[in-house]
Amino acid sequence: MSDEEIIDLHNDCRRAQATLAANYKHVAVEVPLGSPQIKYEGRSDQWVPRGSGLRCLIDSDEDGQATVGIDD
DSSP states (O other): OOHHHHHHHHHHHHHHHHHHHHHOOOOOOOOOTTSOSEEEETTTTEEEESSSSOOOEEEEOTTSOEEEEOOO
16 A cells, blocks of 8 residues: 555544534433433443433532532
């Protein structure tokens, strides 16, 4: 492959990425107020969000450490 072919291929990829990004329409999914926003996923042994985003309270404790509160 020549240098010019490599550059053309790279530019084609970049154009395709730009087209996909321009046409992407994200629709955020929110869980209803009062419903748990996170759930425990046993297969991965971690807490995961139920929707696309989380409503939370970011604060600090008495030692100045950041705290994040989700679902009380």
